[in-house]
Structure formats: structure tokens, C-alpha cells
Amino acid sequence: MHSWVDGQPVDSVPLKDRGLAYGDGLFETIAVKAGQPLLLDRHLQRLNEGCRRLALVADHGVIRSEVLAYAVALGDGILKLILTRGDSLRGYGLNPGAPVRRILQGSAPATYPPAHGVEGIRLFPCATRLAEQPLLAGLKHLNRLEQVLARAEWQDADHAEGLMLDMSGRVIEGVFSNLFLVRNGLLLTSDLSRCGVAGVMRAELLAQAQALGIPVVVADVSVEQLRQADEVFVCNSVYGIWPVRGCAAMSWPVGPLTRKLQGIVRALLDI
Amino acid sequence: MHSWVDGQPVDSVPLKDRGLAYGDGLFETIAVKAGQPLLLDRHLQRLNEGCRRLALVADHGVIRSEVLAYAVALGDGILKLILTRGDSLRGYGLNPGAPVRRILQGSAPATYPPAHGVEGIRLFPCATRLAEQPLLAGLKHLNRLEQVLARAEWQDADHAEGLMLDMSGRVIEGVFSNLFLVRNGLLLTSDLSRCGVAGVMRAELLAQAQALGIPVVVADVSVEQLRQADEVFVCNSVYGIWPVRGCAAMSWPVGPLTRKLQGIVRALLDI
Known part of the structure; x- marks a missing residue:
């Protein structure tokens, strides 16, 4: 549409749009089912936080109304919302x-192989590292060249996602996903105060786990911790959760906590 | 036009343009005088290098012809050339x-106060630091949120430019300029292999200085070295050279090497 x-x-x-000129803006990629934008409050909350940190003055009531109306027109698919700082002077x-400037784009539903969620995936070990920039960390802003370079590192179908470390060698996230580890019943995901995108599904899972009484830690994650994990999975707000079976020489089983959280997410995303 | x-x-x-979606592209800002794009070879050389590093496949012959034709039509002004990775899939x-995608935009000549070049300027000490990302360092790519944040730090007319350090506290550059120091007759400018934009005027000045037998060093620069400099100036390919008189509590005189290089640049830019 x-x-x-x-x-x-x-x-x-x-x-003259500053989104084009400088990547001066934010975006959200929202799954839409039967006219409903899923996890909308969390998407708009992150957008709001991004506006605050980038000093973008937007009418969030208008944004919400437009997203709701656009989702109804779209029916089923992916709604991409871009907010830019409008036109540039010089x-x-x-x-x-x-x-x-508010931009809404619609596209067909995502078409990832169902096996990704069932059997799990392999992560490509990206050589592209994430630079550490606390002023931009966590935001889904339009400066995404690191993700473009990382995603271009593999073309084979054996890897459904890539693993990205920061410049100091910490484990941060996937190229378009957040990463969780399970170790001795504890759920662990990377601190994103220096780099990374604080995903909407990540926030949802942290809240769900807390509600379920699953101990959760947000902290720096080392490659050694990743190697020793009992379970590993990646998530985002479009595909939900994919168990991770391996990355380079590391491998993990698909475990019970991953399956439990997949069940919760499936209900949320109605997939 | x-x-x-x-x-x-x-x-x-x-x-769908990837320049808007991800800042996935490069740009050049070229001064045009009497239909001639100034320092064109250096601009196209940097663009070419950017294309190589970002794996952007462009016809550089077509780009050169278009820039030349556009400059003739523009006459006098600023030509902005943007190259994006075209349209996105998902x-x-x-x-x-x-x-x-090749984008050419023209605007009127720059209108900086002539006093900036004559009397020198003050630099605002930006709190926004440059993240260290060797894969993107030196390139004039479209991911410029750090510059947007830094430029938003001051509104007063007392500061014509800002000083940016990297995350480790090294002196790197201005928000839209490169920085040079003079100390004991030696010309020093920051190494840009971790961050920063390798300006066309910086490259020209390095070449001119070498041709004149002025000793030149490209290396890491500390705030202490900046403080102890005999002369400091900033440069870019549009305004040429501005002597720097002060930054926070630091101050410098406008010195003879700065004036000498200003003379050379004035001839180059015909200003």
C-alpha cells in the first residue's frame, strides 16, 4: 500500500530531509496483525525516549493515531515508521x-523460514565491531552503517543472523536482533549503555521474565560467558525468538527456558 | 537551481532509498566558482575511496561528468553530491x-563572516565525543548524528566551530572542519584512522606543506599538545582556513604559518 x-x-x-543528509532521525519496525500494531506501546516508548535524547520535538499523539490508522489499512504486514528532523538549512x-517529518511505510509480512524458530539457527561471527557511543546507544536511529557492513559479511543461508561484539570484545547483539543467554536458570542479556539497539522484544522479554520470577541480569557479556551458556537465543519484535544452535566453533542445545519464552512470545505475536 | x-x-x-533508511551512502560538499568545481580531483578521490570501503559500485566517469555539468549550470555556489546504495529490499x-543513486544539489555560496578568516575564531569545546570505528574512519559517509549532536551544543555567535575529541580524549577535528596545530615550525594534524572525516582541504594542505618543505606530522594529538601549540587553525574545502584564537581557557595568536597557508588556499579557492 x-x-x-x-x-x-x-x-x-x-x-533536503535530514534523514537522508545525516541519518538524523529514528525508526521503528512494527509487526501488524489483523490491523493491530503489535507491542505498540513499547515501540512508541522507545521512539519517545529517542526523541528526548536527540531533541526531536514530535507530536506523539499524532504519531500514535497515524500508526493505528495505517495498521488498519495495512491489515497484515510490517509497518516501518521513520521520524526525521525535517528539512535542513545548510x-x-x-x-x-x-x-x-513522519514517514509510514507498509510491506508484506516477514517470510523467515519457520525452521528458524523450531530447529534454531546459526550466527555468523561478524568481524564488524560496534563502536562505543553512549549518546546514541540503545536508540534505533538512522545511522546504521555498522549493521549494513556486518550484514554484508555473509551471504550463505546457513547463517540466519550475525553476532556483533563491541570494540572491546564484549558480546552485544545480533545485526537485527538482541541476544539472550541462559546459564544455571539465569537469563542474561547485554548491557546496551555503550552501543547496541535496545529492542522492543528484549524489553518485553525482560518484563515477562520478571513477572514469571525468572532471575534476569542485564550486564556486560563476554565471549567466554557466551561459550559456557546453557541456552542462547536471539529475538526481535517481528520474528519473535529464534533459538541459537551455534556460532563459529561454539554450539548450544535448544533449551527449556528458550522454549518457554517462545511460547509466551508466540501468544504475543499471534504466530 | x-x-x-x-x-x-x-x-x-x-x-526506500538506503541513504534515508540507514545513512547508507557518502557525500561531498564542493565549492563551485565560475562554473568550476574546486579541488574536484580530491573530492572524487575521497568518494572513490569511500565507495571502495563501503563496497558501493558506482560509475565514477558518469559522476565526474555530472558534477562538471552541474557546476557549469550552478555558476557560483555549493554543490552537494550524495551517493546512496539505491533502494532497499527489506x-x-x-x-x-x-x-x-546519484544526487546533486546546488545552493548559494557560503556566507561566513570574512572576519573568521581575518581575525580568527573561537572553538566551542564540544562534550559530544567521536566514537572509534576504524571501518568508517576518514569517510564522509551519511551517518552524521555525532556531528548533529555536537553542533547543537552551542547557538551563540562567539563560537564559529566546535572542537571534538574522541572517546579516549584525543583531539580529532572540528564539527565541519579539520584541525591543524603548529609547534616549533612543525605542522601537526590528527591521525584519522579511528574516527573523523579526512577532509579534502586537509589533504591539500598536507600536500602543499610537503611541497613547500614544511615538516608535517599526522599523529595522535593530545589536549596538552593543543594547549602548547604556537598556532592553531581549522580548514575545510568551502571556507578555506580560519585561524583559531581560543577554545575554553586555551588561547593562541594568529601566526605566520597560518597566514602563509591562508594565502595559498585563497589562491586555490579564488577567495
């Missing part, structure tokens, strides 16, 4: 008169 | 079928 730009059916943005300086 | 997209007079890009994965 047609994209919307500031509520109008338009398929392009002006060349140079990096802000243009206080330029309103934020 | 009208912008060109792939040689056609168009003022927008499709929403996600970060490359779309091997999508050609690179």
Missing part, C-alpha cells in the same frame, strides 16, 4: 522552524 | 540489483 508522509499518501521525501545546525 | 537525481531534474528520493542486506 501507499506510504504516508506527514499523513499524506506520498512515496518520496525532499532531498550544515549540521538545527533548523528550529522545520517540523519533524 | 533544480537538483538532479541520476541525471534527472528531481527534488526528492523514494522512501532489512540491512544488500540489494545486488539496485544501482547506486
Whole structure:
């Protein structure tokens, strides 16, 4: 279906848009089922936090209404919401008169092989490292060249995702997923205060685990901890959870906590 | 004048463009005088290097011809050239079928106060640090949120540029300039292998200094070295050279080597 730009059916943005010029903006990729945007509150919460940290002044009521209306029109699929700092004057300086630009794009539902969730996947060990930038860490902003370079490292179908470390060698996340480990019944995911994208599904799983009384830790994760994990899985708000079977010479079984959380997520995403 | 997209007079890009989606591309800002793009070979050389490192396949002959033709039509002003990885499929994965998109935009000549070059400027000491990412260092790519955040740190007219350090506290560059120090007749500029943009004017000055027999060093620069410098200046390919008089509690005189290089640059830029 047609994209919307500031509520109008338009398929392009002006060349002066700061999203194009500088990657000056944020995005959300939202699964839509039967006209409902899934995990909408968490998506909008992250967007709101991103706006606050990047000093993007947006009308969040309008954004929510538009997303809801667009989702109804889309029915089933993926809704991508981009927010940019509008048009540029010259140079990096802000243009206080330029309103934020709202972009909504719809596409067909994701078509990942169901086996990814059933049998698990292998992670490609990406050589591309994540730079450490606390001012941008956690945000789903439009500066994504590191992910582009990492995703270009493998083409084979044997790897469904890639593993990314930071410059100091800490385990951070997948290219388009967050990563969780299970060890002795404890659920562990990487601290994202220096780099990484704080995923909506990650936030949901942290909340669900706490509600279930599963002990959860958010902390720095080493490759050694990853190697010694009892279970490993990746997640995002579109595909849910994929168990991870291996990465390079490391391997893990698909374990009971992964399966339990998959059940919860399946209900959430209705998949 | 009208912008060109792939040689056609168009003022927008499709929403699927990877420049918008991920900042997946490069740009050059080229001064144009009397229909001539200045320092064109150096701009295209950096663009070429960026394409090589980001695996962007472009026809550089077509790019050169278009820039030359556009500059003639522009006359006097600023030509901004953006190259993006064309349209996205879904996600970060490359779309091997999508050609690179060429965008040319023209604007009026820069209007910086002449006093910046005559009397020198003050640098705002930016709190925003540059993350260290060797894979992207030196390139003028479209992921520029750090510069956006840094430039938003000051609004007063007392500061014409900002000083940016890296995460380790090294002195790197201005927000839209490179930085040079002079100490005991030696010209020193920061190594940009971890972060920073390797400016076209920086490259030109390094070459000019060598041709003049001025000893030149490209190395890590500390704040202490900056403080103890005999002269400090910033440069870019649009405004040339601005002497730096101060930054926070540090101050420097406008010195003879700065004035000598300003003379050379003025001839190059015909300003």
C-alpha cells in the first residue's frame, strides 16, 4: 500500500530531509496483525525516549493515531515508521522552524523460514565491531552503517543472523536482533549503555521474565560467558525468538527456558 | 537551481532509498566558482575511496561528468553530491540489483563572516565525543548524528566551530572542519584512522606543506599538545582556513604559518 508522509499518501521525501543528509532521525519496525500494531506501546516508548535524547520535538499523539490508522489499512504486514528532523538549512545546525517529518511505510509480512524458530539457527561471527557511543546507544536511529557492513559479511543461508561484539570484545547483539543467554536458570542479556539497539522484544522479554520470577541480569557479556551458556537465543519484535544452535566453533542445545519464552512470545505475536 | 537525481531534474528520493533508511551512502560538499568545481580531483578521490570501503559500485566517469555539468549550470555556489546504495529490499542486506543513486544539489555560496578568516575564531569545546570505528574512519559517509549532536551544543555567535575529541580524549577535528596545530615550525594534524572525516582541504594542505618543505606530522594529538601549540587553525574545502584564537581557557595568536597557508588556499579557492 501507499506510504504516508506527514499523513499524506506520498512515496518520496525532499532531498533536503535530514534523514537522508545525516541519518538524523529514528525508526521503528512494527509487526501488524489483523490491523493491530503489535507491542505498540513499547515501540512508541522507545521512539519517545529517542526523541528526548536527540531533541526531536514530535507530536506523539499524532504519531500514535497515524500508526493505528495505517495498521488498519495495512491489515497484515510490517509497518516501518521513520521520524526525521525535517528539512535542513545548510550544515549540521538545527533548523528550529522545520517540523519533524513522519514517514509510514507498509510491506508484506516477514517470510523467515519457520525452521528458524523450531530447529534454531546459526550466527555468523561478524568481524564488524560496534563502536562505543553512549549518546546514541540503545536508540534505533538512522545511522546504521555498522549493521549494513556486518550484514554484508555473509551471504550463505546457513547463517540466519550475525553476532556483533563491541570494540572491546564484549558480546552485544545480533545485526537485527538482541541476544539472550541462559546459564544455571539465569537469563542474561547485554548491557546496551555503550552501543547496541535496545529492542522492543528484549524489553518485553525482560518484563515477562520478571513477572514469571525468572532471575534476569542485564550486564556486560563476554565471549567466554557466551561459550559456557546453557541456552542462547536471539529475538526481535517481528520474528519473535529464534533459538541459537551455534556460532563459529561454539554450539548450544535448544533449551527449556528458550522454549518457554517462545511460547509466551508466540501468544504475543499471534504466530 | 533544480537538483538532479541520476541525471534527472528531481527534488526528492523514494522512501526506500538506503541513504534515508540507514545513512547508507557518502557525500561531498564542493565549492563551485565560475562554473568550476574546486579541488574536484580530491573530492572524487575521497568518494572513490569511500565507495571502495563501503563496497558501493558506482560509475565514477558518469559522476565526474555530472558534477562538471552541474557546476557549469550552478555558476557560483555549493554543490552537494550524495551517493546512496539505491533502494532497499527489506532489512540491512544488500540489494545486488539496485544501482547506486546519484544526487546533486546546488545552493548559494557560503556566507561566513570574512572576519573568521581575518581575525580568527573561537572553538566551542564540544562534550559530544567521536566514537572509534576504524571501518568508517576518514569517510564522509551519511551517518552524521555525532556531528548533529555536537553542533547543537552551542547557538551563540562567539563560537564559529566546535572542537571534538574522541572517546579516549584525543583531539580529532572540528564539527565541519579539520584541525591543524603548529609547534616549533612543525605542522601537526590528527591521525584519522579511528574516527573523523579526512577532509579534502586537509589533504591539500598536507600536500602543499610537503611541497613547500614544511615538516608535517599526522599523529595522535593530545589536549596538552593543543594547549602548547604556537598556532592553531581549522580548514575545510568551502571556507578555506580560519585561524583559531581560543577554545575554553586555551588561547593562541594568529601566526605566520597560518597566514602563509591562508594565502595559498585563497589562491586555490579564488577567495
